Amino acid sequence: MNMINAAPALQETDELRADIYALLASLLRKSPDQSLTDWLSDIEPDQDEDTPMTRAWSALALNAQHAQSTQLEDEYHHLFIGVGRGELMPFGCWYLTGSLMEKPLVHLREDLSVLGYERQDQVKEPEDHIAALCEVMSMLITSGRGYEIQHQFWSKHIESWSSRFFNDLQKAKNSVFYSAVGLLGEAFMQQEGNWFLQLSPAALESGKQ
Template sequence: MNAPASIFQPAAPSAQPTWSDEDRARAHHYALLGRLFFAAPDGPLLAALVASARVLGAGESAFAQAWAALGEIAADSDAAAVSDEYETLFYGIGRPEVMLYGSFYLAGFLMEEPLAHLRDDLAELGLARRSGVAETEDHIAALAEVMRHLVLTGPDEAGLARQRQFFTRHLQPWYGRLADALMAAPQARFYTRVGALARAFFDIESEAFAME
């Protein structure tokens, strides 16, 4: 399964914003998590994770430790095995072992009311799902892509308000349950570490938005 270049067709920005180093780093992490949750990493991406962990995995914070653990498992994994794990966890026969859709965690079923509310908010943001994309908009990879888009198109005060509103409505209520599901999944190895990194990064985002 190959990830498309983008899940959404965004509206054209009116001007090129200026990004801080923090905004660039946040956008990078949203993009990375979206990529890892949308499709299994290939060999070059696994190697890139190992290299990144050497820099980002230094320290005692939960975020640094999550990066160190991801780099360690990436160094000890091959692309074929991780691809098999991805398919087993998220696209197994019958019900997947781990769901990647917000509606499941918020309402107990797919294609429920939370997805309708999400689509309303996406329409207000000028975002529409690209044709040919099977995953619904509440897929964790899609939500990470939206947050990356909001970070890169709105570094000002109004943009931060949009980021906070979208995150607290559509990611914050359930990302911890996804991470817990990955921790409990018997078949999870590489993706346990991805879930830990997602939790650590989203925890930082939650704390930052709470202070604004």
């Protein structure tokens, strides 16, 4: 996705949200390279906390420590590409309608156009790919779009199906490293839902972070 607008200063919570969306987008767009797996291997969650997010970070760090580049490439291929198709279909239309290129994608493209986003030329997957949607959320946050806009996009295009996808990713036959990615994605989407619920109506309606 391309965006136009300079990024303002962000609150720490929003920086973290944007970073997690960007990380999920990177991991779901392609298999991680060595520098990313090295970074993930060094994650040390707060051991005094026992939350779905800290458990997910711990699992992701552990899986990254034992991952090999070739294994990750093969795993990603089997999960998302395959011969004809992968084990999983990481598209909103698939989860919402059972088919690709249906009405949810039309509505998504309309909303992306209003927001000023467009698909990059080198990207061949439809815009309802989970990686693209995570990229959009990260950009909405870092470009200073208000909470109301973030919540509208998330609730309309992500909330209704992403947790099912991340749960399927944890259980997929070919999922080893990516089982922890699914765990993180599911925990983060739950956290996002709770976070939006806790925002006051004034915070949402003001459009300010």
